[in-house]
Amino acid sequence: DVKVTQSSRYLVKRTGEKVFLECVQDMDHENMFWYRQDPGLGLRLIYFSYDVKMKEKGDIPEGYSVSREKKERFSLILESASTNQTSMYLCASAGTGLFRDGNSPLHFGNGTRLTVT
């Protein structure tokens, strides 16, 4: 079974702090994603990565950056946390072919609930 592990389940940070959210997958997947989930807004894509050192902006990248130095790890960085970044953050991974071959849907971690005070 694919396992996507997010390092923290709950995190409380102060405004202005630099925050790192870590995600590790154990299935050698090429594709990794960061979403944020907010009530009434569903899941919104922040950034994704096709391969090591590659990244693409999603729909709401402002205020975030990412790092993918190793294939299994995809980090989300909040350079200067703000209260409007309080949210549930979900990491996901998928293998080559992604949605087209139907064999590799997105696999999600349990999420990190971040509170910025």
Place this chain on the structure above:
Amino acid sequence: AQKVTQAQTEISVVEKEDVTLDCVYETRDTTYYLFWYKQPPSGELVFLIRRNSFDEQNEISGRYSWNFQKSTSSFNFTITASQVVDSAVYFCALSEADTDKLIFGTGTRLQVFP
């Protein structure tokens, strides 16, 4: 632009009732993929089904069934004889053929009471 609408924010049923979760999508592509995910209280999204735009056959998996209607751009999900363990947030999602992004709806929270 692609969009997924789940108009039902929350549904409550009593155990053993049948319940249908609605999903309406918008896309300009002729090739696309539709998905349903379940998010139980533990938080992890669980993949339920994938459908491509050329396959309009309805699918049944145990108590779950899906009705894909291209004419109405809908991909509805029915749970027959609901159980308390079905309580979760359910997300419908869409991906177009030339992208590797999933666009999610806002989710429907289903509560099944004993």
